[in-house]
Amino acid sequence: MISAMSDAVEPFARAEASAANLRELTGVPGFDAAVVLGSGWQAAAEAIGAHEQEIPLADLGGFPRPTTGGHTGAVRYLAKGGLRVLLFLGRVHLYEGNSPAAVVHGVRTAVAAGCRAIVLTNAAGGIRPDYRVGQPVLVSDHLNLTGRSPLTGPPPPDGYPSRFTDLTQAYSARLRALAREEDPTLAEGVYAALPGPHYETPAEIRMLRGLGADLVGMSTALEAIAARHLGAEVLAISLVTNPAAGLATQPLDHGEVLAAARSSAARIGALLSAILPRL
Ligand code: 8IG
Numbered sequence: 001m002i003s004a005m006s007d008a009v010e011p012f013a014r015a016e017a018s019a020a021n022l023r024e025l026t027g028v029p030g031f032d033a034a035v036v037l038g039s040g041w042q043a044a045a046e047a048i049g050a051h052e053q054e055i056p057l058a059d060l061g062g063f064p065r066p067t068t069g070g071h072t073g074a075v076r077y078l079a080k081g082g083l084r085v086l087l088f089l090g091r092v093h094l095y096e097g098n099s100p101a102a103v104v105h106g107v108r109t110a111v112a113a114g115c116r117a118i119v120l121t122n123a124a125g126g127i128r129p130d131y132r133v134g135q136p137v138l139v140s141d142h143l144n145l146t147g148r149s150p151l152t153g154p155p156p157p158d159g160y161p162s163r164f165t166d167l168t169q170a171y172s173a174r175l176r177a178l179a180r181e182e183d184p185t186l187a188e189g190v191y192a193a194l195p196g197p198h199y200e201t202p203a204e205i206r207m208l209r210g211l212g213a214d215l216v217g218m219s220t221a222l223e224a225i226a227a228r229h230l231g232a233e234v235l236a237i238s239l240v241t242n243p244a245a246g247l248a249t250q251p252l253d254h255g256e257v258l259a260a261a262r263s264s265a266a267r268i269g270a271l272l273s274a275i276l277p278r279l
Contacts, residue, residue: 010154010157011101011104011105011108011150011153012108012112012156012157012160013157014061014062014105014108015062015105015108015109015111015112016112017061017062018060018061018062018063018105018109018112019109019110019112019113021059021060021061022055022060022075022086022109022113023113025055025059025060026052026053026055026077028077028084030084030113030114031077031084031085031086031110031113031114031115032083032084032085032114032115032116032117032279033083033084033085033086033115033116033117033118033119033276033279034085034086034087034088034106034107034110034115034117034118034119035048035085035086035087035088035118035119035121035272035276036088036091036106036107036118036119036120036121036223037087037088037089037090037091037121038090038091038120038121038122038123038219038220038239039068039070039071039122039123039241039254039258039261040070040123040239040241040258040260040261040262040264040265041121041122041123041239041261041268042070042071042072042089042090043261043262043265043269044264044265044266044268044269044272045076045087045089045269046269047265047266047268047269047270047272047273048078048080048087048269048272048273048276049078049080049273049276050078051076051077051078051087052076052077052078052079053076053077054074054075054076054077055074055075055076055077056073056074057073057074057075057088057106058073060075060109062102062105062109063092063102063105063106064092064096064098064102064105065092066090066091066092066096067092067096068090068092068093068096069254069258070090070258071089071090071091071092072089072090073089073090074088074089074090075087075088075089075106076089078276080273080276080277081276081277081278082277083276083277083279085276086110086113086115088106088110091103091106091219091223093196093197093218093219094146094148094195094196094218094222095195095196095197095218100148100149100150100152100222101150101153103150103219103222103223104150104222104223104225104226106223107120107223107226107227107230107232108226108230110232111227111230111231111232115232116231116232116233117172117175117232117233117234117235117279118223118224118227118232118233118234118235119234119235119236119237119272119275119276119279120139120219120220120223120224120227120234120235120236120237121236121237121238121239121268121272122191122217122219122220122236122237122238122239123217123238123239123240123241123260123261124137124191124215124216124217124238124239124240124241125199125200125205125215125216125217125240125241125242125243125244125245125252126214126215126240126242126243126244126247127192127205127208127209127213127214127215127216127244127247128189128214128215129247131187131189131214131215131240131243132240133240133241133242133243133260134239134240134241134260134263134264134267135187135239135240135264136183136186136237136238136239136240136264136267136268136271137186137187137188137189137214137215137237137238137239137240138171138176138179138180138186138187138188138189138235138236138237139171139188139189139190139191139215139220139236139237139238140171140176140188140189140190141170141171141190141191142170142171142190142191142192142193142220142221142224142236143190143191143192143193143208143211143212143213143221144193144221144222144225145192145193145194145195146193146194146195146221146222147195148195148222149222149225150222150223150225150226150229151163151165151225151226151229156229160230161229161230161231163229165225165228165229166228167225167228170224170225170228170234171224171234171235171236172233172234172235174233175233175234175235175275175279176188176235178275178278178279179235179237179271179275182271182274182275182278183271183274189214189215189238190212190213190214190215191213191214191215191216191217191220191221191236191238192208192211192213192215192216192217193217193218193219193220193221193222194216194217194218195218196218197218199244199245199252200216200244200245201245201246202245202246203246204245205244205245205246205247206246208244215238215240216244217238220236220238224236233279235275235279237268237271239260239261239264239268240260241256241258241260241261242256242260
């Protein structure tokens with residue numbers, strides 16, 4: 001196993017090495033789809049289905065340890081229908097001090113291991129006044145307001161696509177339609193990704209609404225860019241866990257986020273369970 005790869009190794013080679021370790025440790029030659037569970041979505045992990053194996057990310061190389069409550073540094077392998085699915089039990093964020101390359105390492109590893117579809121889940125603040133806490137929303141597009149890109153740096157090595165990635169279809173219309181077949185009540189919205197870790201001011205939320213954002217969070221956009229760069233299809237689902245700043249009287253806190261997510265675990269678990277075999 002290739003474990004002690006230095007930071008000097010370029011990110012695509014590091015992802016290939018992690019994918020090789022994943023194949024070796026699972027004994028599975030390739031995978032079809034990957035799911036990244038965001039804040040609160042871990043409560044849905046069991047409802048998604050029984051897993052065959054669970055591998056600590058520390059054994060794969062290249063993965064920083066998650067420091068956010070609820071995020072676990074492990075990946076599960078599940079068989080769903082005829083598909084071999086990787087389920088990441090958490091993610092890391094820019095606000096933990098991670099580089100964009102570290103933030104997208106899981107997505108790059110999944111694609112290097114064969115995944116052609118990536119499902120990104122997150123908890124988000126709801127900007128649209130008709131969103132309710134506990135409601136899942138399909139991400140139709142994003143505003144990357146992190147000021148960062150996973151494609152910054154030297155050009156990708158030979159054999160990889162150009163870094164000038166087209167993002168007109170960042171979030172697959174096909175996969176969103178498929179999700180709506182499973183749950184026709186699913187709303188769609190534009191996700192604004194901010195660096196965090198602080199929440200917004202009410203003035204910032206008014207600004208974001210003016211910019212066309214419906215949801216606000218601290219993840220997903222960089223992972224979606226990395227996945228699209230490598231040609232994978234992306235489905236992203238936000239769980240609205242709080243009204244964005246200024247839209248409710250209560251102050252925002254991470255405990256509220258996790259509690260809201262836990263009470264939706266059965267619904268979002270059933271949703272993912274229904275979608276996964278069809279990816
Ligand atoms: I959950 O209101 C969750 N994540 N930036 N703002 C930002 N991130 C969030 C929020 C929110 N709620």
